[in-house]
Amino acid sequence: xxxxxxxxxxxxxxxxxxxxxxxxxxxxxxxxxxxxxxxxxxxxxxxxxxxxxxxxxxxxxxxxxxxxxxxxxxxxxxxxxxxxxxxxxxxxxxxxxxxxxxxxxxxxxxxxxxxxxxxxxxxxxxxxxxxxxxxxxxxxxxxxxxxxxxxxxxxxxxxxxxxxxxxxxxxxxxxxxxxxxxxxxxxxxxxxxxxxxxxxxxxxxxxxxxxxxxxxxxxxxxxxxxxxxxxxxxxxxxxxxxxxxxxxxxxxxxxxxxxxxxxxxxxxxxxxxxxxxxxxxxxxxxxxxxxxxxxxxxxxxxxxxxxxxxxxxxxxxxxxxxxxxxxxxxxxxxxxxxxxxxxxxxxxxxxxxxxxxxxxxxxxxxxxxxxxxxxxxxxxxxxxxxxxxxxxxxxxxxxxxxxxxxxxxxxxxxxxxxxxxxxxxxxxxxxxxxxxxxxxxxxxxxxxxxxxxxxxxxxxxxxxxxxxxxxxxxxxxxxxxxxxxxxxxxxxxxxxxxxxxxxxxxxxxxxxxx
Amino acid sequence: xxxxxxxxxxxxxxxxxxxxxxxxxxxxxxxxxxxxxxxxxxxxxxxxxxxxxxxxxxxxxxxxxxxxxxxxxxxxxxxxxxxxxxxxxxxxxxxxxxxxxxxxxxxxxxxxxxxxxxxxxxxxxxxxxxxxxxxxxxxxxxxxxxxxxxxxxxxxxxxxxxxxxxxxxxxxxxxxxxxxxxxxxxxxxxxxxxxxxxxxxxxxxxxxxxxxxxxxxxxxxxxxxxxxxxxxxxxxxxxxxxxxxxxxxxxxxxxxxxxxxxxxxxxxxxxxxxxxxxxxxxxxxxxxxxxxxxxxxxxxxxxxxxxxxxxxxxxxxxxxxxx
Numbered sequence: 111x112x113x114x115x116x117x118x119x120x121x122x123x124x125x126x127x128x129x130x131x132x133x134x135x136x137x138x139x140x141x142x143x144x145x146x147x148x149x150x151x152x153x154x155x156x157x158x159x160x161x162x163x164x165x166x167x168x169x170x171x172x173x174x175x176x177x178x179x180x181x182x183x184x185x186x187x188x189x190x191x192x193x194x195x196x197x198x199x200x201x202x203x204x205x206x207x208x209x210x211x212x213x214x215x216x217x218x219x220x221x222x223x224x225x226x227x228x229x230x231x232x233x234x235x236x237x238x239x240x241x242x243x244x245x246x247x248x249x250x251x252x253x254x255x256x257x258x259x260x261x262x263x264x265x266x267x268x269x270x271x272x273x274x275x276x277x278x279x280x281x282x283x284x285x286x287x288x289x290x291x292x293x294x295x296x297x298x299x300x301x302x303x304x305x306x307x308x309x310x311x312x313x314x315x316x317x318x319x320x321x322x323x324x325x326x327x328x329x330x331x332x333x334x335x336x337x338x339x340x341x342x343x344x345x346x347x348x349x350x351x352x353x354x355x356x357x358x359x360x361x362x363x364x365x366x367x368x369x370x371x372x373x374x375x376x377x378x379x380x381x382x383x384x385x386x387x388x389x390x391x392x393x394x395x396x397x398x399x400x401x402x403x404x405x406x407x408x409x410x411x412x413x414x415x416x417x418x419x420x421x422x423x424x425x426x427x428x429x430x431x432x433x434x435x436x437x438x439x440x441x442x443x444x445x446x447x448x449x450x451x452x453x454x455x456x457x458x459x460x461x462x463x464x465x466x467x468x469x470x471x472x473x474x475x476x477x478x479x480x481x482x483x484x485x486x487x488x489x490x491x492x493x494x495x496x497x498x499x500x501x502x503x504x505x506x507x508x509x510x511x512x513x514x515x516x517x518x519x520x521x522x523x524x525x526x527x528x529x530x531x532x533x534x535x536x537x538x539x540x541x542x543x544x545x546x547x548x549x550x551x552x553x554x555x556x557x558x559x560x561x562x563x564x565x566x567x568x569x570x571x572x573x574x575x576x577x578x579x580x581x582x583x584x585x586x587x588x589x590x591x592x593x594x595x596x597x598x599x600x601x602x603x604x605x606x607x608x609x610x611x612x613x614x615x616x617x618x619x620x621x622x623x624x
Numbered sequence: 625x626x627x628x629x630x631x632x633x634x635x636x637x638x639x640x641x642x643x644x645x646x647x648x649x650x651x652x653x654x655x656x657x658x659x660x661x662x663x664x665x666x667x668x669x670x671x672x673x674x675x676x677x678x679x680x681x682x683x684x685x686x687x688x689x690x691x692x693x694x695x696x697x698x699x700x701x702x703x704x705x706x707x708x709x710x711x712x713x714x715x716x717x718x719x720x721x722x723x724x725x726x727x728x729x730x731x732x733x734x735x736x737x738x739x740x741x742x743x744x745x746x747x748x749x750x751x752x753x754x755x756x757x758x759x760x761x762x763x764x765x766x767x768x769x770x771x772x773x774x775x776x777x778x779x780x781x782x783x784x785x786x787x788x789x790x791x792x793x794x795x796x797x798x799x800x801x802x803x804x805x806x807x808x809x810x811x812x813x814x815x816x817x818x819x820x821x822x823x824x825x826x827x828x829x830x831x832x833x834x835x836x837x838x839x840x841x842x843x844x845x846x847x848x849x850x851x852x853x854x855x856x857x858x859x860x861x862x863x864x865x866x867x868x869x870x871x872x873x874x875x876x877x878x879x880x881x882x883x884x885x886x887x888x889x890x891x892x893x894x895x896x897x898x899x900x901x902x903x904x905x906x907x908x909x910x911x912x913x914x915x916x917x918x919x920x921x922x923x924x925x926x927x928x929x930x931x932x933x934x935x936x937x938x939x940x941x942x943x944x945x946x947x
Contacts, residue, residue, distance in 0.1 A: 147908075
């Protein structure tokens, strides 16, 4: 009897001992929502595609929670004194999933490829005049002038490396390899049963020794939000990436036994929500009216009631988790009295204002109703105009709205994800993510240009402080909340989120306790 | 009979062509297009990106030439290509069809067998407690929204009792084959097929009961009773058979929708069927795929209407096949 107990204790010790080290093997079951249209990251950039294909493809760099670069396919990098030359030393043992070596030629080709297919990469690479390969594992980027955020553009979703030997000389969009994506990442594409699941398997030749740990990753397509929550509750899936269940389910799910929650892994994207205010015509063309809207919004109510405590009231164009945010510039608090005074000053005559909700599920619908209430409380006649995703895209990109909900990613730097919404050169129909409000201010254009054109952090901060001050005063739009999308996992899943793009950086470090 | 069928098929082709043209314009009335949807999903976009997509989707050509191109390919039985999914439409539909047919077919069988049985039972005992119980239950299933019943079934049978899986077509990654796989799929099928079947069952119960009660008041039933036939024989042979016509009509209508799938049930149970394919295609404005699903399901409706007409004749020989 005594002996049995001892053995039991020894076994338990043994198991707990083993559990604290990274155990290789195991299967991760993850929810993916919605089903991506494809997995070739150079061609498809929607959120679920990035989440799945971040395991298949890699970028040259990754970024920690403070957005400092970490090695990816590039092991080392250096910047020249004048901020115009960037040299990357690539991992010498990296190979594509079909066994061909990954070289500097692939980097040069990827730049060429993405300049044709990837609109964000096209903008990010605008200052690059040449990309050269002095040897097989060194790449040199030369810029026409210094570009402050340049080291921040190499994340896998922004600049994924694509294989030259498969795509060179072909029609990229119809290449059969698009349905069988080949990257350098820790997991390889295995199978996709449309409407059911996507299966990735371990890349045994991954260039980081000992990684990855898991054998398989199954991405389950479950279209109903309540059914996704049930799948997690019943243990059929272990991981709910941020945003895959309605936020009113999160408190219940996170209180269950053995469930871990993290808000990390969104620092690079820093999703910021706001109301587009059409600066061109109608009451929203008036600055006092726009300021009145900003004072009328009860952001704490939205955070506490509609988002169940998730998120943080936004004070201006730059999110607090990204660089060059300045907390001292806060101006708009919930103040209906001030809002009413400003509304009177604006000369508003009771015209009906159209409010376009975001067609992304229950939470957004309720939020639109709350904002309508806020606006009507100060005397703005508001009409909700609901539509689906395609209709919302059409209405915002054709400027057919008075007030419209949106949320936009910041991509780690004001020059990459903020300037586009305020500079006058970005006023163009056909995109729901540029300067949709039609705001034009030469001082703002100049400030953003100054902020981007130097690598000196102090000079950049000064430029962006100036810009933030003007924009907050002009109120071209009404900032709402910095959104949070917590990731829920079974606690046996470890090291899933290790960088500022979270699950999108793949399951490179993740392991499951067994 | 053969002439009749040939004639109906020829008419069917014309109807189908009209449906294609109508749907072609109808879905383009919705705001937005597939290029804008994809641009929107990308989180950042510029003019070049949207123009490239429009060219890729062949949306840069004028509408009439788009329609002509589509009709031309349909005429050669080619459903076209889904640019969004990077696959031929026929392949996409073909992949989803077995799952849908399994689900809707089972639900169809469950509903018609249980519905007629319970309806006949209720009619035979009209006014008794059993009748009240059956009609009450049928009314409940008929009136309760399908997605709610589905979610409740999941909570009871998957979450609380842990008897049945809550989502999917089979256990992913289990590597079952042969009989084990069939059993696994059957387990996954129980909840969606039952919840979907219960709604239609309710319709059949009410239809069968009402129709049988009506027939039971007719003179020939009195004659049968007067002849001294047993109640069971009267119910089965005289009343039920004559009461079945409206049920067949309804079954024909339901059968026509088998291929169209069941959007709600497929969504809640993550069943990889046609209904979801169509719903996603609608939201994504994937015109070719959406039209493809419409073409296939309208063809099915036409075929089942024809089958229904033939079955009428078998059930009730007095009916001449209508010309």
